[in-house]
Amino acid sequence: MKKLILATAALALSAGLASADTVRMGTEGAYPPWNFINDNGQVDGFERELGDELCKRAELTCEWVTNEWDSIIPNLVSGNYDVIIAGMSITAEREEVIDFTQNYTPPDPSAYLAMSPDVDVENSVIAAQTNTIQAAFIAEHGWTLVEFATPEETIAAVRNGEADAVLADKAYLAPVAAEEDGLVLLEREEMIGGGVGMGVRESDGELKAKFDAAIQSMKDDGSLNAMITKWEVATTF
Amino acid sequence: MFNFCTDPDTLPTLQWFACFLTTGKHMGFYASFGTVLLLLAITAPAALLFGFGGASAARSRILPLSWLGKAYIALVRGVPDIAFFLFFVIALDQALEWMRHQVKCPDWDQPIRQGNDFVVCAQAKLPLGTAPQWVHETYGFSLAVLTFAIVFGAFAANVLYGAMRAVPHAQIETAEAYGMSHRQTFWRILVPQMWVYALPGLSNLWMVLIKATPLLFLLGVEDIVYWARELGGTANPRFTDYPHGDWRMWYFLALLIFYLGFTRVSELVLDRIMRRLSHGQATAGGEAQRRAAGGPP
Numbered sequence: 099m100k101k102l103i104l105a106t107a108a109l110a111l112s113a114g115l116a117s118a119d120t121v122r123m124g125t126e127g128a129y130p131p132w133n134f135i136n137d138n139g140q141v142d143g144f145e146r147e148l149g150d151e152l153c154k155r156a157e158l159t160c161e162w163v164t165n166e167w168d169s170i171i172p173n174l175v176s177g178n179y180d181v182i183i184a185g186m187s188i189t190a191e192r193e194e195v196i197d198f199t200q201n202y203t204p205p206d207p208s209a210y211l212a213m214s215p216d217v218d219v220e221n222s223v224i225a226a227q228t229n230t231i232q233a234a235f236i237a238e239h240g241w242t243l244v245e246f247a248t249p250e251e252t253i254a255a256v257r258n259g260e261a262d263a264v265l266a267d268k269a270y271l272a273p274v275a276a277e278e279d280g281l282v283l284l285e286r287e288e289m290i291g292g293g294v295g296m297g298v299r300e301s302d303g304e305l306k307a308k309f310d311a312a313i314q315s316m317k318d319d320g321s322l323n324a325m326i327t328k329w330e331v332a333t334t335f
Numbered sequence: 336m337f338n339f340c341t342d343p344d345t346l347p348t349l350q351w352f353a354c355f356l357t358t359g360k361h362m363g364f365y366a367s368f369g370t371v372l373l374l375l376a377i378t379a380p381a382a383l384l385f386g387f388g389g390a391s392a393a394r395s396r397i398l399p400l401s402w403l404g405k406a407y408i409a410l411v412r413g414v415p416d417i418a419f420f421l422f423f424v425i426a427l428d429q430a431l432e433w434m435r436h437q438v439k440c441p442d443w444d445q446p447i448r449q450g451n452d453f454v455v456c457a458q459a460k461l462p463l464g465t466a467p468q469w470v471h472e473t474y475g476f477s478l479a480v481l482t483f484a485i486v487f488g489a490f491a492a493n494v495l496y497g498a499m500r501a502v503p504h505a506q507i508e509t510a511e512a513y514g515m516s517h518r519q520t521f522w523r524i525l526v527p528q529m530w531v532y533a534l535p536g537l538s539n540l541w542m543v544l545i546k547a548t549p550l551l552f553l554l555g556v557e558d559i560v561y562w563a564r565e566l567g568g569t570a571n572p573r574f575t576d577y578p579h580g581d582w583r584m585w586y587f588l589a590l591l592i593f594y595l596g597f598t599r600v601s602e603l604v605l606d607r608i609m610r611r612l613s614h615g616q617a618t619a620g621g622e623a624q625r626r627a628a629g630g631p632p
Contacts, residue, residue, distance in 0.1 A: 138358065
């Protein structure tokens with residue numbers, strides 16, 4: 099009888115341990131080429147491919163979840179998912195609440211998109227998404243800022259004249275400028291943020307270590323640079 | 336979906352739209368209409384139940400019960416819906432996980448609140464981290480239904496409380512004269528007659544509930560507003576086979592037609608119910624029916 103109980107307990111425990119390797123990856127799904135929802139309704143983009151590869155290297159089973167940008171950190175902290183992989187730059191302000199892995203893209207230039215190339219950004223209305231490094235940048239400099247909840251709305255604001263320009267990651271704005279005749283990138287660019295990393299809870303040191311190791315291995319064998327070039331998200335390391 | 340959809344760039348307009356409107360992403364949009372209707376189908380009876388309980392409690396002769404009912408009505412009606420949704424859902428989720436944690440992991444020695452994080456042992460998480468995505472989505476949906484039911488239940492409780500007090504006192508007196516107990520009077524005389532007084536208020540609530548379903552979007556449930564925003568946004572040819580401009584206006588127009596149609600159908604149904612309930616009642620509607628049926632003026 100005792101043996102049966104012990105065996106069952108061991109089985110239950112090991113089952114618990116084995117299944118504890120599922121990691122839920124939270125992303126926004128509205129920021130191509132980093133992450134977006136493709137025609138089939140699936141999460142796609144640079145970070146989807148990167149996340150799947152990192153999970154393979156860290157020997158984890160990964161499940162993808164989308165969450166809107168404004169509540170993405172509170173929901174991580176609350177335990178709805180385990181990782182934020184959503185083009186989130188490493189900043190000191192965010193470091194206070196969550197931990198970041200090492201960056202998987204170098205600090206990326208942020209560009210301005212406007213309807214004409216000669217907009218004076220210091221004296222114009224600039225649109226940005228809320229809670230981004232770009233919004234903080236404009237606010238710190240004391241320029242006029244208009245904030246929106248989603249990246250799509252910031253561009254719509256420029257199109258309809260509510261804002262004179264939008265400040266966002268160059269990788270996000272470049273395809274838009276390429277596609278639309280009426281929108282151009284300004285020459286001026288800004289270097290903001292410390293590169294993009296994965297966000298984890300401060301209490302989740304083990305998971306952070308696993309992903310750090312996986313990211314390092316991708317940097318070492320060049321596959322990360324290849325992926326960056328493929329998706330045109332940033333400069334390479 | 337159709338076999339001519341393999342190269343959308345070459346298609347004429349009608350076929351292009353046929354393919355565009357049947358992509359996997361659009362199927363998610365259509366399915367979300369089902370989500371909204373399911374939410375309404377479950378929340379309305381649940382809110383009515385909460386409302387009935389709240390109103391009965393508020394009317395009760397047992398003083399603490401009456402205080403409880405009145406407090407529920409006052410507090411939940413007084414807090415803005417959005418604040419209630421954003422706070423209550425997270426708080427309820429954490430409360431349930433905390434209780435499971437106390438039961439399942441008695442020998443956990445670390446604190447649960449670590450800095451900003453809320454950390455419980457893996458077996459106590461609700462739903463489990465290993466559970467498939469549909470379990471997570473169902474759980475989120477259920478939390479949303481519960482929160483909606485509690486919020487709209489408070490408003491329903493207020494309406495039903497007023498309706499219960501509107502039933503002519505003569506009816507209650509007659510019932511007591513016949514020797515009916517309190518319970519019998521309540522269930523046989525008061526409740527059947529209060530509906531005609533409750534219905535205008537409840538029909539209002541139903542319309543408000545229909546219009547409040549986009550709040551699901553705040554709770555992370557993919558509802559029709561989420562999909563309209565997602566699908567309507569500019570689609571760049573690099574990331575999709577179906578590039579298009581900013582079509583959000585058209586998607587929101589479709590939503591507008593849906594909501595207006597739905598409320599119109601609801602109005603027709605509620606009118607019918609009102610007519611049935613007015614039969615024999617001493618209200619203006621009941622009186623009009625009586626005269627129309629050829630009764631004395």
